[in-house]
Amino acid sequence: MKKIIVLLVALFNLSFFGYSQVDTTLIKKDTLSYYDMSLEQLLSLKAHGVPSELETLINSLISVSSKKPINVRETPSIISLVTEEEIKKSGARDLIDVLRLVPGFDFGVDIEGVVGIGLRGNWAHEGKILILLDGQEMNETLYGTTQYGNHFPIEQIKKIEIIRGPGSAIYGGFAEYGVINIITRQAEDINGVSVSGTYGQMEKGFGRKNVNLSIGKKTKDFSFSVSGFLGRAQRSDQTFKDYTDSSYSMNGQSNINTNYVNAVLGYKGLSLRVIGDFYKLQVRDSYEKIASHAVSHEFNSVFSELKYVYKVNNKLTITPKFNYKTQMPWKSPAYDNESVFSKTAVRYRENITVSYDANRFLNVVLGAESFQDYATDNIDSSYFSNGKKTVHYYDVAFFTQGLIKTRYVNIILGARYDKHSAVSEDAFVPRIGLTKKYNRFHFKLLYSKSFKAPTIDNISYADSNCIHSEYTDFREIELGYQITRKSIITINGYNINTSEPIVYYTTQDSSSITDSYKNYGKSGSIGLEAEYKMKDKWGYLSVNYALYSVLHKSRIDDYRTPNDMSLLGFSNHRVNFCANWNITKDLSINATASWYSKRYAVTSLDSLGQAVQTSLNPTTLINCFVRYETPVKGLTIGAGVYDLLNQKIKFIQPYNGGHAPLPGPSREIIVRIQYNLNFKQKIN
Amino acid sequence: MSFFNNIVRFKTNWFFVCFMMLFFNGHLKAQETDYKSYALYVYNFMKYIEWPESQSADNFVIGLYGDSPISNEFKVLAAQKKLKGRTIVFKQCKTIDEAAGCQLLYVTSSKSSSIKPLDEKYKDKSILIVGERDGTVYKGASISFTTTDEDELKFEINKKNIDSHKLKISSSLIKLGTVVK
Structure with missing residues (x-):
C-alpha cells in the first residue's frame, strides 16, 4: 500500500514540477524584443498570461444559461461542460455514456422500450429537460420526450453545455429541470471531410454498427456543412422478464435504427439549417406483459431554422429566427390489444432576441417568442379530446434578463412570461443569480422558478380536460476552489420543489388501457453534488459524487419506494470517475467508471394486482478505451470495452407504470476508425 | 483490534x-496576473504621450504607489530601456507626497482609493496617473486597465484628466484604447 501511495505522490509531483520548469523557461524570454511590440500587437495581450489546460476549460465562455457569454465559474447556473476531447478519448458509444458521467443524470425506461432521462432523482422524461441540438428543440411536441440509445451522432459533437437546473426563465416550458445544449462540429471545425465507423459486439449479438460522414467548408463570408449518421444498434442482448416471469431474448428483437442528417448553409450572419432525424425502436415490452411479437415504434422529425445574427454595432445585436419542426413521434402499428398510433405534430416558432451591452458592467437581453402547435390524428377512428381530427394551440412569450457586473458580485435578474392558449393560468418565472470569481474561489447563489407547460397529448388525455402548467422552485448554491493551476473542486447543493406536477397514469379495464394526465400532489428532491477535476498536458482526471434525497419531501404515490430517501429507479448515491492518460502525443488510454447505490424497481404484481418492488444491488460500470492517432495523417483508430465487469445494468421505470426493468447491453467491445481529410486552407 | x-x-x-x-x-497558484503585459502597456503610454518640454530634459521617473509584483517589471524596464534617449528611473512611492517627482504614477489596485486625493494634490502637475483597477479612470486616473471576458488586457482613457495634467496623447494610442467621459 505504501508503495502505491509513494508512486501516486511521485507522479503528481512530477507532473507539477514539469509544469514549473516550463514557467521558468517562459520567464527567460527576451525582454528587449518583448518591449518592441507594435501597438497593434498589444491588442493580443492577456491579463493573466498563458492559462493552464484546466484554466482554459473552466474560464471558457458559455451562453447556455445567460444568452450573454459568461465564463463557466460565473455563469448563473450549475453547469457541466463536456468537450469534444473528452467524448472522443472516452470512446463514448452514445449520449447515455456521456451523460451518465455528469453529476445527477441517470436513465430509466418509459413505455414501449423508450429510454428517457432523469435528473437529481426526478424523472424528467416528459418535457422537463430541454434537448437542444445546434439550437433545435429536439423534444417531440406531443409529450415532450426525447429518446436515448444510439440516437444522436456522438462523434460529431463539438461540445455539450449542460444546465443541471432550471432553464425556463430563458427557454420556457421544456426546460423545467435542465437543459442539454449539444453543439456539433460546424463548417470551420470540419473544414474538409470526416468519416468514421464504429462496431460494437456484445456477448450474444452485435451492439452497434454506426457510420458518420461530415463535409464542411468555411470561407470568409460563406459556410456550409452536411453531416450524416447511420446507426444500427441493439438495446440489449439479454433476456427480458415481465411481471409474470415470462421472458424473451432481446437479441435480435431490440433493434435501434437511426438515420440522421444535419445540413447548414451560412452567409455572414444569416444561416439556414435543416435536420432530419428518423429513429426506430423494435420492442416487445408491452404493458405489464410481453407482446406476442416485436413491434416497431418510430419517432420521425424534421427540424429547420432560418436565423440572422445582426450586429448593429459593438453594443447591440438583434437575432431574429424562425423555426419549423414537423414530427411523427410514437408511431406504432396495432398489435395484441394495442391500437395503432399515428399523429403528426407541427410547431412553428418565431423568436427575436435583442442583446445590448450598455457598458462593460451592464448587459440587457430582451426577447419575444411565439409558437403555434398543430396536431393531426392520422387514424380514421381516432380523435383528439375536442372530438376533432386536429388541434391547434399557441403560446406567446416575453423574456428579459439583466446582467450587472460589480467588483464584488455579478447580479443576474431575469424572467419569462408565457401565455398558452390551452392553459387558464399564464406562466411567469423569475430568476435571480449572484455569482463571482475571486481568484481561486468562486460562488453561485441561485434562485429560480421554472415550469413545464402541458404538451399536446397532456392536454388531450387530461383527466377531466383540465390541466395546467406545473411549477418548480429551485434554490441552489455552488462553491468552487481552484486548488492548483491544474485542479479545481466544486460543491453544490440544491432544493427542488415541484407543485402539482403533471403526472402520467393508466387505468385498465378488461379490454383496454387508458392513458391519462393530471396535476397532482407535490414532488422534488434535495441533494448535493461535488466534483474534483484535474487537467494537464499528460491527461485529465475527474471524480464526482451526486446525492439526492426525498426525505421529508412530498412524493407522488407512483414514484414511492419503501425507502423514505429514494424514488423509483434512481440511486441515492452515485460516484463517477474518469481518467485519461496521454501516454504519447498520439496514444491515449481512458478509463471511466460509474457506481450506483441500490435502486428500487417494480418487478412483479401481487395477488391483488398491486406492484411489488425489489431492491436492486449496487452496480459498478467500468469502461476502458484506447485511442491512437496513426502516422497516416488524419487517421485515428480506437478500441475499448464498455461494462468491463459485465453488470448488464437495467433501465428501471421510475414510476409504477406497468413495465418491468429493461435490460441494458452486456459487456460490449467496440472498435472505431476515423479519417479526417482537411481542406488545405482553414479560414477562421 | x-x-x-x-x-x-x-x-x-x-x-x-x-x-x-x-x-x-x-x-x-491559480492563474496569476501577467504584470509583464501591464508594464508593456505602461511603456507604450510613455512613448505615445507627450509631457511638457520643461519635464523632457531629465530622467523619466516611473512611480509605483502601493505594493505590487509589477515593481519587478518596472525595474527590468528601467534597466533595459530608454525613452527617447532619456534614462528611465523607477521609484517606489510610500506616501502620496513621494509621488511629486514622477512623470508617471502607477497606482495599484490596493491603493485605488488614493487616486482621487492624488489627482487633487497633483492637478496642476504633469503626472500621468495610471490606475491598475478597472474603473479608476472615472475617479481621477488618466488611464486605467480593464480586462475583457476573454481575458484580453485593454485600457480606458479619460481625455479630460489627461488635458488637465497638460499632457498630449497621440491619436494612435487613443485608437487603441477606449475614451470615456
Whole structure:
C-alpha cells in the first residue's frame, strides 16, 4: 500500500514540477524584443498570461444559461461542460455514456422500450429537460420526450453545455429541470471531410454498427456543412422478464435504427439549417406483459431554422429566427390489444432576441417568442379530446434578463412570461443569480422558478380536460476552489420543489388501457453534488459524487419506494470517475467508471394486482478505451470495452407504470476508425 | 483490534495522499496576473504621450504607489530601456507626497482609493496617473486597465484628466484604447 501511495505522490509531483520548469523557461524570454511590440500587437495581450489546460476549460465562455457569454465559474447556473476531447478519448458509444458521467443524470425506461432521462432523482422524461441540438428543440411536441440509445451522432459533437437546473426563465416550458445544449462540429471545425465507423459486439449479438460522414467548408463570408449518421444498434442482448416471469431474448428483437442528417448553409450572419432525424425502436415490452411479437415504434422529425445574427454595432445585436419542426413521434402499428398510433405534430416558432451591452458592467437581453402547435390524428377512428381530427394551440412569450457586473458580485435578474392558449393560468418565472470569481474561489447563489407547460397529448388525455402548467422552485448554491493551476473542486447543493406536477397514469379495464394526465400532489428532491477535476498536458482526471434525497419531501404515490430517501429507479448515491492518460502525443488510454447505490424497481404484481418492488444491488460500470492517432495523417483508430465487469445494468421505470426493468447491453467491445481529410486552407 | 488498526492505517494513508496532492503543490497558484503585459502597456503610454518640454530634459521617473509584483517589471524596464534617449528611473512611492517627482504614477489596485486625493494634490502637475483597477479612470486616473471576458488586457482613457495634467496623447494610442467621459 505504501508503495502505491509513494508512486501516486511521485507522479503528481512530477507532473507539477514539469509544469514549473516550463514557467521558468517562459520567464527567460527576451525582454528587449518583448518591449518592441507594435501597438497593434498589444491588442493580443492577456491579463493573466498563458492559462493552464484546466484554466482554459473552466474560464471558457458559455451562453447556455445567460444568452450573454459568461465564463463557466460565473455563469448563473450549475453547469457541466463536456468537450469534444473528452467524448472522443472516452470512446463514448452514445449520449447515455456521456451523460451518465455528469453529476445527477441517470436513465430509466418509459413505455414501449423508450429510454428517457432523469435528473437529481426526478424523472424528467416528459418535457422537463430541454434537448437542444445546434439550437433545435429536439423534444417531440406531443409529450415532450426525447429518446436515448444510439440516437444522436456522438462523434460529431463539438461540445455539450449542460444546465443541471432550471432553464425556463430563458427557454420556457421544456426546460423545467435542465437543459442539454449539444453543439456539433460546424463548417470551420470540419473544414474538409470526416468519416468514421464504429462496431460494437456484445456477448450474444452485435451492439452497434454506426457510420458518420461530415463535409464542411468555411470561407470568409460563406459556410456550409452536411453531416450524416447511420446507426444500427441493439438495446440489449439479454433476456427480458415481465411481471409474470415470462421472458424473451432481446437479441435480435431490440433493434435501434437511426438515420440522421444535419445540413447548414451560412452567409455572414444569416444561416439556414435543416435536420432530419428518423429513429426506430423494435420492442416487445408491452404493458405489464410481453407482446406476442416485436413491434416497431418510430419517432420521425424534421427540424429547420432560418436565423440572422445582426450586429448593429459593438453594443447591440438583434437575432431574429424562425423555426419549423414537423414530427411523427410514437408511431406504432396495432398489435395484441394495442391500437395503432399515428399523429403528426407541427410547431412553428418565431423568436427575436435583442442583446445590448450598455457598458462593460451592464448587459440587457430582451426577447419575444411565439409558437403555434398543430396536431393531426392520422387514424380514421381516432380523435383528439375536442372530438376533432386536429388541434391547434399557441403560446406567446416575453423574456428579459439583466446582467450587472460589480467588483464584488455579478447580479443576474431575469424572467419569462408565457401565455398558452390551452392553459387558464399564464406562466411567469423569475430568476435571480449572484455569482463571482475571486481568484481561486468562486460562488453561485441561485434562485429560480421554472415550469413545464402541458404538451399536446397532456392536454388531450387530461383527466377531466383540465390541466395546467406545473411549477418548480429551485434554490441552489455552488462553491468552487481552484486548488492548483491544474485542479479545481466544486460543491453544490440544491432544493427542488415541484407543485402539482403533471403526472402520467393508466387505468385498465378488461379490454383496454387508458392513458391519462393530471396535476397532482407535490414532488422534488434535495441533494448535493461535488466534483474534483484535474487537467494537464499528460491527461485529465475527474471524480464526482451526486446525492439526492426525498426525505421529508412530498412524493407522488407512483414514484414511492419503501425507502423514505429514494424514488423509483434512481440511486441515492452515485460516484463517477474518469481518467485519461496521454501516454504519447498520439496514444491515449481512458478509463471511466460509474457506481450506483441500490435502486428500487417494480418487478412483479401481487395477488391483488398491486406492484411489488425489489431492491436492486449496487452496480459498478467500468469502461476502458484506447485511442491512437496513426502516422497516416488524419487517421485515428480506437478500441475499448464498455461494462468491463459485465453488470448488464437495467433501465428501471421510475414510476409504477406497468413495465418491468429493461435490460441494458452486456459487456460490449467496440472498435472505431476515423479519417479526417482537411481542406488545405482553414479560414477562421 | 487488527481490523481497527487496518482501518486507521487505510484512512491515514489516503489522508496522506490527499494532503500531498492538495498542499504540497500549493505553490502552484491559480492563474496569476501577467504584470509583464501591464508594464508593456505602461511603456507604450510613455512613448505615445507627450509631457511638457520643461519635464523632457531629465530622467523619466516611473512611480509605483502601493505594493505590487509589477515593481519587478518596472525595474527590468528601467534597466533595459530608454525613452527617447532619456534614462528611465523607477521609484517606489510610500506616501502620496513621494509621488511629486514622477512623470508617471502607477497606482495599484490596493491603493485605488488614493487616486482621487492624488489627482487633487497633483492637478496642476504633469503626472500621468495610471490606475491598475478597472474603473479608476472615472475617479481621477488618466488611464486605467480593464480586462475583457476573454481575458484580453485593454485600457480606458479619460481625455479630460489627461488635458488637465497638460499632457498630449497621440491619436494612435487613443485608437487603441477606449475614451470615456
